[in-house]
Amino acid sequence: MTLSLPPRARLGRSALALAGSVALVASGSFAANAAPTYDASNNNSSKKLRSAVTVEKVVGHLTALDAIAEANGNTRSSGTEGYSASVDYIVGKLTAAGYKPTVQPFLFPFFAELSPAVLEQSTPDGVTYGPDDVATMTYSGAGEASGAIEAIDTTGTASATGTSGCEAADFAGFTPGSIALIQRGGCTFAVKAANAEEAGATAVIIFNTGVGANTGAVAGTLGAPDLVGIPVVGASFAAGTDLIGDDVTGRVVVDTISENRETYNVIAETSGGNPDNVVMIGAHLDSVLAGPGINDNGTGSAGILAVAEGMSKVKTANKVRFAWWGAEEEGLLGSEHYVADLVAKDQLDSVGLYLNFDMIGSPNFGRFVYDGDNSAFPVGPGAAEGPAGSGQIEQDFHDYFASVGLASGETAFSGRSDYGPFIAEGIPAGGLFTGAEGIKTAEQAALFGGVAGAPYDACYHAACDDTDNLSLTALDQMSDAVAHLTVTYAMSTLDVNGAGASVKGKGPKDRFEGNPLGGGTESGGGLHPEHDHDHDLADR
Structure with a gap:
């Protein structure tokens, strides 16, 4: 998909009307209208799905989430009315697109x-x-x-x-x-x-x-x-x-x-596809208390929602399951609860891989892929080991970006986002990240554009993380990549985990061996680096 906008174009909070896509109800929550937002039902290829997942649709969801925050004290943090209204919005949109979403409640320390x-x-x-x-x-x-x-x-x-x-x-x-x-x-x-x-x-x-x-x-x-x-x-x-x-x-x-308060994960999956090789696509829906969380992580949530809408009628070889996690900002609690529940029910083996999208619209963005093979960030205090198959996911993202003429760097599995509970259980994982509080280097500015010496996101975890705090260029490019890998793995995960068959007509291709100039960031996700699970009981 293409968009005629200048690089790093930004939105104002009131720049886009909701245009009937949401309606504010007396309770302060938002309900979707009856019409889904995808343009075609047979988006069974990367090209078709990327055409359906327009940046305008992603921005439409972000505008709605921003309006929800504005109506609820400028926050969508778990345990608040703003988060509950965000859940209502996601559920309404999924239902309108033909899914049967489930809401998974859990308690968390507020x-x-x-x-x-x-x-x-x-x-x-x-x-x-x-x-x-x-x-x-x-x-x-x-x-x-x-x-x-x-x-x-x-x-x-x-x-x-x-x-x-x-x-x-x-x-x-x-x-x-x-x-x-x-x-x-x-x-x-x-x-x-x-x-x-x-x-x-x-x-x-x-x-x-x-x-x-x-x-x-x-x-x-x-x-x-x-x-x-x-x-x-x-x-x-x-x-x-x-x-x-x-x-x-x-x-x-x-x-x-x-x-202790109750909060929620939202889960929706395709009606068909192999239930023993589930392709999971996740993003956290909550913001921090300090702000509306439009980049962190409205962008990931809106991006995967647009992808889910676009492929709701696609006949997939593998079941595709979309997840919007609660209480990520409190320590990955929603994804931890979900994975623990799968383990307790002896259902974890059904998950073939997990893709995570935490911050994909940072205003001074980098185009970062999780370092699944630990080639850029060796296993150590700041980088967890990518389970077998994670390196292939990384390679597939790099291949995609190379195929559209875009450079990509790498980011560590630092434990700062919802891939953490999945890789801890040995599930192949990967995803995208455009940067948080880290500082863009001159090398990265040459690769990706933007301003060297400045944060990727100066409004990270702040009240100003609203619709002014976005790069439409990043959002466009990264949501295309989300769509590409989602539909690719919906059809086959053979190269990642050996499951299923190869896709007909898919032959050898040129490989893109990562970014030859580096351009990586170690931060690896949207959870604040000072938030440490061990911190809960450690005398710091």
């Missing part, structure tokens, strides 16, 4: 900081600590506490080996009703805070070690809602030591919501 934490010393000095010195612990209880501040098993000296607050015995002599001051180290934040709460503390301050780079405010997590019910904040080493002493009093205020 946390929102409604206002910044407050930490004050009342006596002997009146001090209000700034944002560099205090941070709300994730999953902290809400509330306000004032009174004496009592240091627990610490003198405030810099130490990487202390165990302040790790044992109940540390609180012997602690005065109930006081605020506990604890130094980081030796055990999890949750253990420290729970011991303090059990001893009668009204709030907890956990300050940094003062060793090496560990001097600023501790931005930690308690692991889950309801483990600790009192306010818990992290503090800098300087603030913590400033609060040690006799007759020190202070005030702690935390304003949060911390609870």
Whole structure:
């Protein structure tokens, strides 16, 4: 497909009308009209499907998702009305296209900081600590506490080996009703805070070690809602030591919501095709709380929705299953739940491969393919091993881009997106990514265009990630690639996993051996790099 637009053209939030494709209902959710948006039903080849999956259709879905966010506090985060309305929209469009979508509910730990934490010393000095010195612990209880501040098993000296607050015995002599001051180290934040709460503390301050780079405010997590019910904040080493002493009093205020909430995955599949060799196509539907998430990851969600609409009547050799994941931004929770459910039902072997599309419209984009053979990003802390067959998926994407005269680089299986639970189970995987907070190099600017020295997406995880934050060029090129590989594997996955037969008429072709100039990025997906599953229980 082609589009007569200048490179990196952008949309305004109100630039495109919804044109009757969605209707706002009283509940705040959106319902699709009855007509599907594909132009032809027999899109059984790459050329036909790419012609049907126009960038205008993808943008139409993005405009609808942006309107949903605007109507719901500028967010589509899991656990919010904006996310529920996004689910309604996807389900409505799939139903209109002839699918029978299912909505898979699951519980997840929801946390929102409604206002910044407050930490004050009342006596002997009146001090209000700034944002560099205090941070709300994730999953902290809400509330306000004032009174004496009592240091627990610490003198405030810099130490990487202390165990302040790790044992109940540390609180012997602690005065109930006081605020506990604890130094980081030796055990999890949750253990420290729970011991303090059990001893009668009204709030907890956990300050940094003062060793090496560990001097600023501790931005930690308690692991889950309801483990600790009192306010818990992290503090800098300087603030913590400033609060040690006799007759020190202070005030702690935390304003949060911390609870388990229900959210959803949306699943839809073709009516035909081999159910024992399912081709899975996935993207996460949720945004972060801070913004509408139109690039991250409205683009992936809209792209695969347009592909699903375009091939809803195609007779496929393999069953194709589309998935829109919930709570990705909370730690890949939707895809983890789905894969765990398949394992529990002994159905995982039916999945032949998984393709992931997380951010495919970044304004300063790179054209990145997941490094399935680990040739650019060897297995290590920042790159997981691609299961057998993943290298072939990577090669097929590179071949496609080469066939249309486009260079492509590589991105690591860094664990930052929903391919993670699939590759952990040995399922061949691949996908596309146009870049997040990483910085475009001069080499990449020469390959892909755009601005060297600037982020791929300056609005990553921010309130400005709306329809102004898109490259239509990237969205056009990448949605074509999504369509190409989806219909290709719908017909045969023989080269990837040995299943099925070769496609008639498919012969030898020139191979494109990756990008000879490099041009890769290690970030590999849309989940923020600071979000670490081990972080939940680790004393960071």
